[in-house]
Amino acid sequence: MWFTDKFFAAKKKPKKSEALIDLDLLTLLFENEILRIRSTEPRPALIRARLADGFRSVGLSPLAPNLFDSETESFDEEAWRRLALSVSCLDDEDISWGIFACSERKSVKSLVLDGFIHLARERVALTMDLLYESELRMEEYARHMAGELGLMILGESEDESAKIRYRLDYARLLEEADKARLSAQERIEYLQKLQEEEQAKRAPRGKW
Numbered sequence: 001m002w003f004t005d006k007f008f009a010a011k012k013k014p015k016k017s018e019a020l021i022d023l024d025l026l027t028l029l030f031e032n033e034i035l036r037i038r039s040t041e042p043r044p045a046l047i048r049a050r051l052a053d054g055f056r057s058v059g060l061s062p063l064a065p066n067l068f069d070s071e072t073e074s075f076d077e078e079a080w081r082r083l084a085l086s087v088s089c090l091d092d093e094d095i096s097w098g099i100f101a102c103s104e105r106k107s108v109k110s111l112v113l114d115g116f117i118h119l120a121r122e123r124v125a126l127t128m129d130l131l132y133e134s135e136l137r138m139e140e141y142a143r144h145m146a147g148e149l150g151l152m153i154l155g156e157s158e159d160e161s162a163k164i165r166y167r168l169d170y171a172r173l174l175e176e177a178d179k180a181r182l183s184a185q186e187r188i189e190y191l192q193k194l195q196e197e198e199q200a201k202r203a204p205r206g207k208w
Contacts, residue, residue: 019101020152026089026142027135033088034138038128042080044072047087051116054090055108058100063112071117081128083120086145102150115149125171140168 048069052062075083089095102111123144130137143165146153153161166172 017097017101018152019098019105019150020154021095021098021146022154023139023142023146023156025092026095026146027139029089029092029095030085030131030138030142031135033085034128034132037081037084037088038132042077042084044075044080047080047084048072050090051083051087051112054087054096055099055112057090058096060100060103060108063109067109068112068117071113072121075121078124078127079120082123082126082141083116085131085141086116086120089145098151099149106150111149115145119145119148123171125174130170136168137170140165140170143168 048065051068052065055062072079072083090099099111099115106114123141126137126141131141143153143161145151147161147165152158156164
């Protein structure tokens, strides 16, 4: 038996599927996988197969292999690892059926490109080291993924989720620090201060 059958066998469709996720569940799934993904060499063919099988498991046709290959042609190792991290959430039925519900409003092509491939390519500031060290940055990555897919976050309105994504956006914060022409030490202190302020707005989630 091909090993992906074990993980991506057809899932029984729930009576009602909603484009809604539990953010804590998504970040926990990522946190459970980050050490393995960060410490091993990415295998693009396996990542492509896992992504395709994850969509098939909820009855969605996967992205054409040639389109996947062309869209990931410029990927470096960090981008491949971010994509592997994103794909790992498809092991969970609640997340998979949430993505299925998104397909009522977005094509599978858009879901894969926006929520997986483009996300992995464009979130350059969110390195594997940073995601591993910072639960807040991991939350940010999960929020960006949910936003790109069109998944609502349990307990939040779309507007609330969008505002939190904006506040957390590490690439934006780095750009603001650069525009302020801060020294290296001032930049670190500035980012730490923003992080502490963000942590104070919510229940503590952890490190850095």
